[in-house]
Amino acid sequence: MSPYPDAWTAVRGKPWRFLFSVWPWRSLAYLATTVPVGLATLAVLFLVLGVGLLTLVVVVGLLVLAGVPRVATVVAEVERRRLGLVLPHAIQPRSSTLRERLRAGRILPVAWPEVGYAVLLATILWVLDGVVLSFVITTPGVFLLAPWLVEIDQVAMFGWQIEGTREAWLVAVGIGLPALVVSAYAITALAAAQAALTRLLLDPQPARLAAAVAELRRSRVGLVDAFESERRRIERDLHDGVQQRLVALTMTLGRAELDVPEGPALDLVREAHQQAEGALEELRSTVRGIHPRVLTDHGLAAAVHEIADRSPVPVHTEIALSTRLPAPVETAAYFVVSEAITNVVRHSSARSAQVHAWINGGRLVLTVVDDGVGGAEVGNGTGLAGLALRLEALDGRLQVSSPVGGPTEVRMECPVDAG
Amino acid sequence: MSGRRRLRVVIAEDAVLLREGLVGILERAGHEVVAAVDDADALLAFVAHTTPDVVVTDIRMPPDHSDEGLRAAAAIRAAHPGIAIMVLSAYVADAYVAELLDSTPGGGVGYLLKDRVGHVREFLDSLDRVADGGTVVDPQVVRQLLQRRRTDGPLAALTEREHEVLALMAEGRTNGSIAEVLVVSEAAVRKHVGNIFAKLHLEPGSDRRVSAVLAYLRG
Numbered sequence: 103m104s105p106y107p108d109a110w111t112a113v114r115g116k117p118w119r120f121l122f123s124v125w126p127w128r129s130l131a132y133l134a135t136t137v138p139v140g141l142a143t144l145a146v147l148f149l150v151l152g153v154g155l156l157t158l159v160v161v162v163g164l165l166v167l168a169g170v171p172r173v174a175t176v177v178a179e180v181e182r183r184r185l186g187l188v189l190p191h192a193i194q195p196r197s198s199t200l201r202e203r204l205r206a207g208r209i210l211p212v213a214w215p216e217v218g219y220a221v222l223l224a225t226i227l228w229v230l231d232g233v234v235l236s237f238v239i240t241t242p243g244v245f246l247l248a249p250w251l252v253e254i255d256q257v258a259m260f261g262w263q264i265e266g267t268r269e270a271w272l273v274a275v276g277i278g279l280p281a282l283v284v285s286a287y288a289i290t291a292l293a294a295a296q297a298a299l300t301r302l303l304l305d306p307q308p309a310r311l312a313a314a315v316a317e318l319r320r321s322r323v324g325l326v327d328a329f330e331s332e333r334r335r336i337e338r339d340l341h342d343g344v345q346q347r348l349v350a351l352t353m354t355l356g357r358a359e360l361d362v363p364e365g366p367a368l369d370l371v372r373e374a375h376q377q378a379e380g381a382l383e384e385l386r387s388t389v390r391g392i393h394p395r396v397l398t399d400h401g402l403a404a405a406v407h408e409i410a411d412r413s414p415v416p417v418h419t420e421i422a423l424s425t426r427l428p429a430p431v432e433t434a435a436y437f438v439v440s441e442a443i444t445n446v447v448r449h450s451s452a453r454s455a456q457v458h459a460w461i462n463g464g465r466l467v468l469t470v471v472d473d474g475v476g477g478a479e480v481g482n483g484t485g486l487a488g489l490a491l492r493l494e495a496l497d498g499r500l501q502v503s504s505p506v507g508g509p510t511e512v513r514m515e516c517p518v519d520a521g
Numbered sequence: 522m523s524g525r526r527r528l529r530v531v532i533a534e535d536a537v538l539l540r541e542g543l544v545g546i547l548e549r550a551g552h553e554v555v556a557a558v559d560d561a562d563a564l565l566a567f568v569a570h571t572t573p574d575v576v577v578t579d580i581r582m583p584p585d586h587s588d589e590g591l592r593a594a595a596a597i598r599a600a601h602p603g604i605a606i607m608v609l610s611a612y613v614a615d616a617y618v619a620e621l622l623d624s625t626p627g628g629g630v631g632y633l634l635k636d637r638v639g640h641v642r643e644f645l646d647s648l649d650r651v652a653d654g655g656t657v658v659d660p661q662v663v664r665q666l667l668q669r670r671r672t673d674g675p676l677a678a679l680t681e682r683e684h685e686v687l688a689l690m691a692e693g694r695t696n697g698s699i700a701e702v703l704v705v706s707e708a709a710v711r712k713h714v715g716n717i718f719a720k721l722h723l724e725p726g727s728d729r730r731v732s733a734v735l736a737y738l739r740g
Binding site for chain 2: 345346347353359360379404407408
């Protein structure tokens with residue numbers, strides 16, 4: 103479809119792309135449909151008000167007048183749908199149906215913005231749109247059709263008489279085409295402005311905020327996913343590329359050691375072999391830090407055991423999980439443990455640490471506790487702060503409790519159906 | 522390298538460089554490489570046709586690049602219990618070792634890091650031990666296992682020297698070979714092994730002892 107999300111963005115975009123997009127046409131449809139809707143609203147309001155005022159003396163009129171907000175609700179519903187023509191992404195589908203809301207109208211306060219909008223539509227908007235439309239359609243229309251019109255009849259526009267086919271062609275190209283462009287802009291700008299006004303009155307702030315929050319959450323989860331798959335790609339590339347080559351190199355050096363006679367040359371080969379193995383070892387730990395393979399293949403429990411195995415501080419693990427967790431949760435949990443244990447080793451002076459994980463009411467709860475000196479903070483720039491952000495995107499959270507003197511507890515919670 | 526048995530080997534490794542390297546090393550040692558394939562399906566097909574003495578396989582292979590090698594090892598073992606399996610891995614992950622040992626009972630299995638292949642003599646020795654029905658676990662993996670358990674449980678009761686002996690046992694070495702590495706008498710090694718079995722409450726046995734120790738370490 104169009105590269106622009108709504109009419110207003112389209113107007114501000116590149117003229118060439120705008121003029122050949124769907125937006126002038128959608129705007130035209132929006133303004134054109136205002137006229138019948140406005141007229142109908144006017145008729146219904148007129149009827150309700152008239153009957154109501156006339157019967158006011160017999161009190162029944164009050165009940166009839168109370169129908170005005172109901173009419174406004176119906177009009178508002180129609181208008182919200184029509185808004186989709188120029189602001190396709192602005193409308194949140196309402197959870198309740200029109201009928202339910204009409205029923206709720208008996209107990210809920212009158213939605214004055216809706217009533218105001220209905221009156222505005224019935225009195226001003228449709229007239230305005232009608233006038234503007236007839237003007238922006240007829241002006242370029244007449245100029246463009248001038249070459250054919252002069253054949254049939256005299257053509258005059260703004261008191262100017264066009265004579266002869268030649269002049270008519272000049273007018274069509276010189277004035278008609280620019281007028282058409284101006285019209286496209288005028289139509290779209292008016293439609294966008296009117297849509298903004300409609301939205302202001304009919305689309306209440308909380309709903310708009312909720313929509314924005316939902317959108318934001320979606321995009322954050324998307325970011326985390328993208329980040330994660332990138333990590334996996336890097337891990338795969340390193341593993342299948344550099345790591346394989348280094349292993350092959352150590353094999354070649356190993357074979358060379360068998361063939362090279364004892365002497366300085368063999369010493370050099372052996373040294374090269376050692377260096378290659380050192381590089382391989384470093385690469386292996388780098389790859390593990392990017393995305394551990396054992397996490398993908400064997401799940402969180404096995405991967406946490408790995409962390410415990412490598413830790414110089416003894417780590418006791420108790421992972422009570424019967425099934426595999428969703429990949430984003432598993433990854434987040436793994437890096438929480440990894441980061442927490444790293445902190446334990448570096449800063450806590452702890453003698454031991456415990457990792458516990460269990461499922462409680464559809465949420466993964468994971469704690470890392472040490473018997474160290476405490477005083478840890480989740481400040482800017484620490485690994486845990488980044489992990490807290492990542493968890494928030496999964497609707498989870500991370501808490502660190504670390505009074506001076508210890509113990510330090512890192513606790514994460516995360517719904518397991520996330521992601 | 523004299524007196525070594527000429528083994529018939531099937532290799533499964535998807536990286537061309539490593540596959541060629543392995544073929545080179547094995548052929549130079551006088552073994553016969555009956556097939557060198559690059560995925561688990563081909564491996565299973567060739568093993569069924571050629572019934573080799575040893576299968577040397579990577580863990581991660583096409584099409585899924587997960588743990589095809591381990592699954593292939595289990596399948597081969599189920600169909601041909603006599604074929605020894607040497608798994609090569611890029612990871613020091615005892616989860617893989619546990620899975621491998623669980624799926625291939627009775628020895629004749631090995632789990633080595635790929636860089637171990639570069640230590641050609643050691644690698645060939647390990648291959649022989651596996652072909653003879655022994656169990657070989659990469660020293661680095663064993664070191665990690667021992668480190669984890671050192672602080673709690675019965676392993677804490679072992680002396681430093683007994684730890685060393687246990688680690689070498691886990692590599693599938695005989696008492697004679699352990700004595701050589703530690704530069705002590707074989708009688709001393711026997712004494713250490715006896716102590717280890719006693720402290721860990723294990724029944725003495727010769728061929729299953731590594732798996733027994735590892736099974737204990739896993740538990």
